[in-house]
Amino acid sequence: MDFTFRNETTTEELYAIAKAAYKGSPWSKQTFANDLKSKFARYMIIEADGEPIGFVGGTHLGEELEITNVAIVPGVQGQHLGERLLRQWLVGFDAGTRILLEVRQGNKRAIKLYERLGFIIYNIREDYYRDPKEDAYLMDVTLPLAAE
Template identity: 35%
Template sequence: MTEIREMQLDDLEQVMEIENENFSRPWTETGFFTFLIRQDTLFLVAEEDEEILGYCGVVMVQDEGDITNVSVKKDRQNHGIGKLLVQELIRKTEEMGVSRLFLEVRESNERAIHVYEKAGFVKNGLRKNYYEDPVEHAVLMMHETTGKER
């Protein structure tokens, strides 16, 4: 059974493996550490039998949050783990008073865009040539709390 919980410093070794396998410009371990010790962030991991399957994070300013990353191990993609992570991130940030979440995603990452749309995100812009390796536009998306129970 997959458990979604807050990321701990002890998780970084496994998180870095996922980060490095999925991104051409991965964050560093120091980068993750810097965000994990801040009070204005929330990072979650999906774990099964002590194995980290994926993670996500958000930086919050007042009632808004910017999702920094969502990533799932390549061999566990398309199993609903990203969906679970995003849903729990939405739930936890709403509890913390966040009413709007923002993110950007590669224009070609149709699977991720679909996951975000199913979670209630809507496209609200395009950031041209945002990504490198390869150069690609970023689709901007936003999730707004409706105030209704889910």
């Protein structure tokens, strides 16, 4: 497969990827639409052979970037594409930028990915998620990322 990356996207594209990746998008189309209107929103799409297969999104304010979504469609999950996407996206931000995210405590694959990139757990939000009820790990790293 040939992988490419781009920053341009649409509400429909983000929603479709998220809906497939999460078996029901955690964000509505309207939430994505509102986010895309923000001057602080940053997105990157990963494509395989010209077809969008995932995205990462976040809010960039000053020297902090909060990752709000990382999604890879089911057919290509488990191939380290999320890591490739994150590494590609994050080179566009300055060294010293603090990257923040939250992740379900039970999402072991995502936690391992973030730890490979150098993220550490700095706090826990108890009972943060619903359906099912679960804690959120708050993780952060300061750029540059850990080497591959």
